[in-house]
Amino acid sequence: MKINIAIDGPSAAGKSTIAKKLGEKLGYVHLDTGAMYRCTALKCVRNNVALDDEEAVCRMLADTEIVLTPEGGVFMDGEDVSTAIRQDEISMAASKVSALKNVRSDLVARQQEMAKAGGFIMDGRDIGTVVLKDAEVKIFMTASPEARAERRYRQNIEKGIPTSDIATIAEEIRQRDYDDTHRANSPLRKADDAIEIDTSDLTIDEVVSRIYSLAEPFISREEN
Ligand code: DC
DSSP states (O other): OOOEEEEEOSTTSSHHHHHHHHHHHHTOEEEETHHHHHHHHHHHHHTTOOTTOHHHHHHHHHTOOEEEOTTSOEEETTEEOTTGGGSHHHHHHHHHHTTOHHHHHHHHHHHHHHGGGSOEEEEESSIIIIITTTOSEEEEEEOOHHHHHHHHHHHHHHHTOOOOOHHHHHHHHHHHHHHHHHOSSSOOOOOTTOEEEEOTTSOHHHHHHHHHHHHHHHHHHHHO
């Protein structure tokens, strides 16, 4: 059986980019769990469901299909929402709904079901601490707030996502960092057995090969 790799860390630390590249190198599937919180937020905004009304959000979520394709597509109730969920407004809303305990338990159960077969690189905030506590490789990825704001800005431009300026993005990142690390339910924190990688001054390929070399011993053991 293939192993699972958990990557956690604050927003815009490079988790998704690295996980996607690493997935290609290993023949593993990348699952971006943040996309599931973003879908929940998008549907709330579209349907005027208050982001702090836990019961209403959960009722809506129970009736929501979220599909993450191996190619990185995000489909909600059959609609491709890959771009819509990346707007700044939805980032903030996702942070809010992700604080709700029963939203988390619904999505965590879906994530655990998806990863059952092994062979996944899952990125999020609580993967190493809650979702995949037994993951063979756990990474806690960080980067300076400046590096993260700049990367998110560039990413928005490249993907044609409507974007705020760098200073506004930096402020939003700071706010989300605070909210994600201070919430009562599964706050963002490094798992005791996770390895921390600061990506501020590393290239994507350097980070990928660092994680690859951490995973390699487990992978060759699985194959023998
Ligand atoms: O990784 P991201 O920026 O797309 O995540 C969007 C929000 O969802 C983020 O503010 C924190 C939350 N999130 C979470 O609480 N747990 C996860 N496993 C993934 C994301």
